[in-house]
Amino acid sequence: MDDLKFSPEEEQALERSIEALRRFPRLRRAMIEALQMEELFAVPERLDRLTEVVQQILVRLDAVEKVAHEAKQAALEAKQEAQEAKQAALEAKQEAREAKQIALEVRDRVDKMEHRLTKVEQNVAELKGDSEELKARRRIPSVLGRHFKILRIYDSEQLYPLIGEMLVLDEEDATELLYADLFVHAQTKMTRQEYWLVIEVSWGVGVRDVDRAHERATILQKHGYSAIGVAMGRTVTREAERRAKQLGVLIARDGTLVGTTPPQ
Numbered sequence: 613m614d615d616l617k618f619s620p621e622e623e624q625a626l627e628r629s630i631e632a633l634r635r636f637p638r639l640r641r642a643m644i645e646a647l648q649m650e651e652l653f654a655v656p657e658r659l660d661r662l663t664e665v666v667q668q669i670l671v672r673l674d675a676v677e678k679v680a681h682e683a684k685q686a687a688l689e690a691k692q693e694a695q696e697a698k699q700a701a702l703e704a705k706q707e708a709r710e711a712k713q714i715a716l717e718v719r720d721r722v723d724k725m726e727h728r729l730t731k732v733e734q735n736v737a738e739l740k741g742d743s744e745e746l747k748a749r750r751r752i753p754s755v756l757g758r759h760f761k762i763l764r765i766y767d768s769e770q771l772y773p774l775i776g777e778m779l780v781l782d783e784e785d786a787t788e789l790l791y792a793d794l795f796v797h798a799q800t801k802m803t804r805q806e807y808w809l810v811i812e813v814s815w816g817v818g819v820r821d822v823d824r825a826h827e828r829a830t831i832l833q834k835h836g837y838s839a840i841g842v843a844m845g846r847t848v849t850r851e852a853e854r855r856a857k858q859l860g861v862l863i864a865r866d867g868t869l870v871g872t873t874p875p876q
Contacts, residue, residue, distance in 0.1 A: 748844045755869060760807070765794060795808060800874075811842040812824050813844050817848040829861075841861040843864070
């Protein structure tokens with residue numbers, strides 16, 4: 613298509629028309645209507661609406677960006693808190709292990725201490741028993757001297773050779789008899805009847821001490837010897853006193869005979 617060419621007069625007329633369209637809006641409208649391009653009138657309104665929509669979109673994008681930023685920040689904080697919680701859990705686990713180890717060490721020390729205390733208690737009990745036995749040996753003449761005479765005192769080691777001469781015992785009876793603390797051979801003052809006194813010595817006399825004295829005296833009785841069980845100690849329980857009366861066992865409480873009356 614060949615380029616349009618205007619004469620100078622036409623160009624001047626065209627320029628005047630363009631200038632008039634610029635200066636007078638009503639001429640522009642008339643020109644648009646003449647060219648049947650009325651849809652151009654809606655362009656500004658559409659542009660305004662488009663601008664408004666774009667502004668709304670931008671506002672929403674800003675809001676979305678803000679939410680996304682906050683979510684990202686929250687995620688970072690949550691991640692940091694999770695790392696801190698994990699570290700705290702690891703530290704707590706380590707502390708728990710250390711506490712468990714300390715507890716095991718303390719328990720081991722306590723067990724050892726309890727074992728030592730048990731040994732100490734046993735040693736003290738043995739010392740107390742030995743002390744009471746020595747004390748009882750010294751007190752026997754004064755305790756039994758009111759009712760018996762010609763007292764001969766034996767411990768189990770001293771009595772052992774005599775048992776072989778006196779008795780024919782099975783192993784169980786011999787062992788039980790030799791567990792007695794002391795033996796006294798004596799005569800009653802009035803009738804001069806001979807007795808073996810089988811003595812159990814304890815810091816505190818209980819029912820079991822009374823039973824042992826009776827059981828060991830019974831072994832001698834089975835072989836034809838007159839024998840009486842005796843329980844000696846610093847203290848005596850009421851149950852032991854009642855048991856002694858039932859079995860005919862003599863009780864010596866802190867150096868004094870109580871309960872059962874000795875034979876005359």
